[in-house]
Amino acid sequence: MWAFLGSDCMFFGSLIATYLVYKNRSLSGPLPVDVFSIPTTSVSTFVLLMSSMSMVLAYAALRRNRMKTFRIWLASTALMGMTFLAFQVFEFHAFANHEVVVDCTAPIGELTALEQSVAADCEPGQHEIEKQVGLTPRTNLFGSTFFTLTGFHGAHVTLGVVWLLSMFFLSFKKGAVTPEKELNLDLAALYWHFVDIVWIIIFTVVYLFGVFPGF
Amino acid sequence: MTQESQVIQHESAHPTPGTYFKVAMALSAITAIEVAVFYLEFVRHAIIPILVLLSGAKFILVCMYYMHLKFDDRIFSTMFVAGLVTASGVVMALMALFRFFA
Amino acid sequence: MTTVPFAIPRPTHPTGVWSWITTIDHKKIGVLYGVTAFVLFIIGGLEALLMRIQLAGPNQDIVSPEVFNQLFTMHGTTMIFLAVMPLSAAFFNFVIPLQIGARDVAFPRLNAFSYWTFLGGAILLNSSWFLGGATNAGWFGYAPLTSTAQNPGNGIDFWIISLQVLGVASLAAAFNFIVTIVNMRAPGMSFMRMPLFTWMTFITAILLVLAFPVITVALIELYFDRTFGMNFFNVATGGDPVLWQHLFWVFGHPEVYILILPAMGIVSEILPTFAKKPLFGYSTVVLAGAIIAFMGWMVWSHHMFTVGLGPIPTAVFTLTTMAIAVPTGIKIFNWMATIWGGSMEYKAPLLFALGFIALFTIGGISGIMHAMASSDAQQQDTYFIVAHIHYVLFGGAIVAVVGGIYYWFPKITGRMYNEAIGKLNFWVMFVGMNLVFFPMHFLGLDGMPRRIYTYDANMGWSLWNGVSTLGALVLGLSFLIFIYNIVTSWRNGEAADGDPWDGRTLEWSMSSPPPEYNFAEIPTVYDRDAWWAEKRGQVHHGVPVGGGSGEEEHSIHMPQPSYWPIVVSIGLVIAGFGLVYHGTYFAVAAFGVLIGMIGVYAWSFEPVNDPE
Ligand code: HEM
Ligand SMILES: [Cu+2]
Numbered sequence: 038m039w040a041f042l043g044s045d046c047m048f049f050g051s052l053i054a055t056y057l058v059y060k061n062r063s064l065s066g067p068l069p070v071d072v073f074s075i076p077t078t079s080v081s082t083f084v085l086l087m088s089s090m091s092m093v094l095a096y097a098a099l100r101r102n103r104m105k106t107f108r109i110w111l112a113s114t115a116l117m118g119m120t121f122l123a124f125q126v127f128e129f130h131a132f133a134n135h136e137v138v139v140d141c142t143a144p145i146g147e148l149t150a151l152e153q154s155v156a157a158d159c160e161p162g163q164h165e166i167e168k169q170v171g172l173t174p175r176t177n178l179f180g181s182t183f184f185t186l187t188g189f190h191g192a193h194v195t196l197g198v199v200w201l202l203s204m205f206f207l208s209f210k211k212g213a214v215t216p217e218k219e220l221n222l223d224l225a226a227l228y229w230h231f232v233d234i235v236w237i238i239i240f241t242v243v244y245l246f247g248v249f250p251g252f
Numbered sequence: 253m254t255q256e257s258q259v260i261q262h263e264s265a266h267p268t269p270g271t272y273f274k275v276a277m278a279l280s281a282i283t284a285i286e287v288a289v290f291y292l293e294f295v296r297h298a299i300i301p302i303l304v305l306l307s308g309a310k311f312i313l314v315c316m317y318y319m320h321l322k323f324d325d326r327i328f329s330t331m332f333v334a335g336l337v338t339a340s341g342v343v344m345a346l347m348a349l350f351r352f353f354a
Numbered sequence: 355m356t357t358v359p360f361a362i363p364r365p366t367h368p369t370g371v372w373s374w375i376t377t378i379d380h381k382k383i384g385v386l387y388g389v390t391a392f393v394l395f396i397i398g399g400l401e402a403l404l405m406r407i408q409l410a411g412p413n414q415d416i417v418s419p420e421v422f423n424q425l426f427t428m429h430g431t432t433m434i435f436l437a438v439m440p441l442s443a444a445f446f447n448f449v450i451p452l453q454i455g456a457r458d459v460a461f462p463r464l465n466a467f468s469y470w471t472f473l474g475g476a477i478l479l480n481s482s483w484f485l486g487g488a489t490n491a492g493w494f495g496y497a498p499l500t501s502t503a504q505n506p507g508n509g510i511d512f513w514i515i516s517l518q519v520l521g522v523a524s525l526a527a528a529f530n531f532i533v534t535i536v537n538m539r540a541p542g543m544s545f546m547r548m549p550l551f552t553w554m555t556f557i558t559a560i561l562l563v564l565a566f567p568v569i570t571v572a573l574i575e576l577y578f579d580r581t582f583g584m585n586f587f588n589v590a591t592g593g594d595p596v597l598w599q600h601l602f603w604v605f606g607h608p609e610v611y612i613l614i615l616p617a618m619g620i621v622s623e624i625l626p627t628f629a630k631k632p633l634f635g636y637s638t639v640v641l642a643g644a645i646i647a648f649m650g651w652m653v654w655s656h657h658m659f660t661v662g663l664g665p666i667p668t669a670v671f672t673l674t675t676m677a678i679a680v681p682t683g684i685k686i687f688n689w690m691a692t693i694w695g696g697s698m699e700y701k702a703p704l705l706f707a708l709g710f711i712a713l714f715t716i717g718g719i720s721g722i723m724h725a726m727a728s729s730d731a732q733q734q735d736t737y738f739i740v741a742h743i744h745y746v747l748f749g750g751a752i753v754a755v756v757g758g759i760y761y762w763f764p765k766i767t768g769r770m771y772n773e774a775i776g777k778l779n780f781w782v783m784f785v786g787m788n789l790v791f792f793p794m795h796f797l798g799l800d801g802m803p804r805r806i807y808t809y810d811a812n813m814g815w816s817l818w819n820g821v822s823t824l825g826a827l828v829l830g831l832s833f834l835i836f837i838y839n840i841v842t843s844w845r846n847g848e849a850a851d852g853d854p855w856d857g858r859t860l861e862w863s864m865s866s867p868p869p870e871y872n873f874a875e876i877p878t879v880y881d882r883d884a885w886w887a888e889k890r891g892q893v894h895h896g897v898p899v900g901g902g903s904g905e906e907e908h909s910i911h912m913p914q915p916s917y918w919p920i921v922v923s924i925g926l927v928i929a930g931f932g933l934v935y936h937g938t939y940f941a942v943a944a945f946g947v948l949i950g951m952i953g954v955y956a957w958s959f960e961p962v963n964d965p966e
Binding site: 046 | 342
Binding site: 040041043044045047048050051052054055058059062063064065174175177178180181182185189203 | 525528529532533560563564565566567568570571572574575578579582583584585586591592593594597601604955
């Protein structure tokens with residue numbers, strides 16, 4: 038399993054490298070500053086971090102053969118994973134339908150690049166302009182790299198949820214999930230934590246650095 | 253990944269749920285600080301190193317405690333660290349090659 | 355193990371086709387790997403022969419330029435991913451458990467899955483010949499040649515998806531061998547007592563595990579560009595084709611070591627056996643292998659010197675590339691010191707091993723020549739590179755693999771090959787190999803570009819091209835000899851005893867062919883060259899140290915055959931076809947994934963079937 042995780046490091050490493058190499062190379066918007074909402078993503082990050090905690094608690098409960106506690110923690114881990122995924126779906130959806138409202142009278146210097154390009158369409162005398170500038174994987178380099186990177190992370194989470202749920206349902210069958218077979222759960226847990234630490238990196242490198250001006 | 257590999261050696265020294273909980277608290281605290289730092293005007297120019305350090309700390313906490321790397325056989329940690337180091341090396345090298353830092 | 359209601363009992367087919375389809379015995383899987391990869395090697399060889407015939411003289415028109423492009427691309431892809439890698443995998447499978455004193459690999463069913471997935475990937479790739487034309491952008495598929503604008507057919511898609519499928523097979527095998535080598539060694543076999551072939555397999559597996567994800571990502575990005583119109587390598591939206599080159603070679607250079615390290619391991623087994631001396635500088639050879647693997651990550655841009663990376667990267671990559679030749683040289687000197695003063699028995703395997711040293715060294719020297727960025731500017735994309743890669747890959751990997759086949763043939767089949775024909779085989783191959791590839795050095799320095807489908811008489815390239823094609827025919831002949839020798843000896847060769855070479859490692863301590871369970875009793879290892887020490891009755895140096903946990907069982911339990919590995923592989927291949935044709939065919943892909951999922955669940959719930 039450790040070897041698999043080492044391998045997965047290279048997988049995400051390559052995706053992150055692509056993202057970073059292409060950072061600031063998109064020829065058109067929207068860019069991270071335009072679409073990211075740090076508070077929302079902070080919440081989903083928090084949820085994922087907490088799911089790691091409930092995962093270890095599930096593991097500890099299994100080792101002590103407290104099956105009920107084990108199931109509760111396991112189910113809540115999977116549930117938090119699904120919450121995280123729901124956030125992600127919501128976020129992708131929001132990005133794809135991103136809208137900007139620009140004050141046509143504002144001085145050009147105060148507008149972001151994207152707002153400037155929208156403001157260029159202002160009719161003389163118009164006060165405000167509203168336009169949909171969605172971000173999809175095809176829009177620009179940022180879209181392609183961002184959705185691929187976070188999408189594959191989401192796919193990893195999905196796989197993890199399926200795995201955890203399988204173990205959850207299996208645990209009702211006598212003798213299928215027992216303290217002696219804790220190794221099986223341990224592997225799932227390792228995978229889960231790994232997906233979590235990958236998100237720690239993505240959150241910092243993609244989201245926080247993404248909106249920071251000049252980086 | 254199945255029963256066929258029961259030979260994988262296993263260690264005994266495991267931390268308690270209490271430790272796990274403390275680690276979780278530390279993780280949440282760090283995330284909160286990260287987001288807070290982000291909105292603080294006066295640390296603007298130092299923000300990148302601060303964020304790198306903080307998320308590095310989170311990373312290590314999860315690896316060491318949750319993934320019990322701290323309590324595992326050396327050969328496994330070597331394997332994982334090899335992946336990690338190679339990946340970071342390649343990412344850094346590619347960024348340098350594409351003049352990211354220039 | 356409890357039985358699950360819907361679990362199907364495990365198959366029990368001692369013989370016949372089903373026994374091969376459901377087998378999870380590492381020895382049988384090794385043979386499957388070997389035979390399949392050899393057939394694919396012959397296909398790749400025929401592709402090469404066609405190209406050589408086309409190039410035999412100037413202005414020939416035997417194949418069209420379009421077909422020529424497909425030929426060289428498929429030749430390269432086939433030889434690397436479908437021939438050399440799986441031939442190495444055949445040896446891993448057959449030899450590793452025997453060498454480390456185990457009854458099987460760590461995950462026998464995963465092992466079967468690797469094989470079937472490899473076969474599926476091979477079929478997927480080659481089916482493109484008949485489904486609208488094979489890939490034609492070179493084995494490294496440089497962007498933007500692979501874009502939909504340049505390459506609207508689905509040859510590229512077949513290439514992308516089959517490489518992904520093959521990647522799954524290789525990764526599964528690599529994990530399996532890492533765990534096997536870490537956990538299943540016989541008691542007493544510490545890391546520094548492992549046979550060299552095991553060591554090189556271990557290093558190769560680690561390289562595989564780290565290198566393949568990179569190409570996976572690059573291929574995913576390319577696939578997304580082609581299928582969903584994303585922008586990764588699309589210049590019009592700011593994408594950079596050079597990124598493809600970087601990602602490809604970040605994988606590509608470690609990949610060449612994945613190809614050569616197993617061959618080095620084979621040679622390091624053959625030489626001591628026939629020189630009757632221990633390998634000179636065991637720990638140095640191991641260390642050199644590890645250093646090569648490590649440094650293999652720091653040289654990739656030497657494939658891109660002419661891209662114009664700027665003076666600093668060029669200088670750095672020149673230096674690292676030159677440095678990586680040092681551990682390689684160390685190995686060569688160690689091999690020479692091993693045979694120095696040995697009581698040599700010039701049997702066929704030894705001839706191949708010696709041939710390897712000579713030919714590989716020539717390839718290493720031309721490598722150093724284009725490690726120098728300034729001279730590489732002249733050599734890049736010429737036949738000089740073609741000469742280099744074939745000295746290292748044919749003269750290196752293939753020659754060592756053929757030697758390995760002769761070496762382990764008695765163990766695998768329980769019969770001896772014909773020694774005289776084996777020696778003849780070596781000499782024909784050696785002469786043919788040099789006839790084909792040595793003139794390519796001259797052609798390259800004369801400026802002949804690689805991958806051209808024809809040339810004009812006044813270029814002055816006709817003579818050496820003619821010689822090279824003649825050599826290709828000789829080389830073809832050598833493989834006919836090889837096949838003849840293998841087939842007739844397998845049928846009615848002399849019976850071989852367990853230890854025909856007076857061998858040094860554990861695989862020679864059992865009967866030939868080995869019993870299904872390999873070791874009736876798991877041996878305890880006290881020394882390097884464990885079997886040699888055992889035979890010579892050397893004093894056991896103290897207690898066995900380190901090593902894996904081994905298996906302390908008293909009765910022998912062998913895992914039983916299984917249907918599910920092949921089911922999961924079939925699901926994967928169906929999914930692959932769906933992805934190639936995309937659009938509405940994604941439904942087919944989903945169906946394939948479904949089959950795969952069912953297979954995985956059935957696999958996990960399979961009863962062990964043990965009458966315990
Ligand atoms: C002494 C060690 C070696 C050195 C210094 C070396 C150096 C190089 C360099 C600089 C190139 C790029 C040439 C160009 O495209 O202009 C190259 C190409 C290549 N090398 Fe090596 N090499 C070495 C050993 C090997 C080995 C052991 C293998 C494989 C078993 C190998 C396989 C290849 C292949 C396949 C290519 C060509 C890739 C392509 O363009 O299609 N090399 N080598
Ligand atoms: Cu290279």
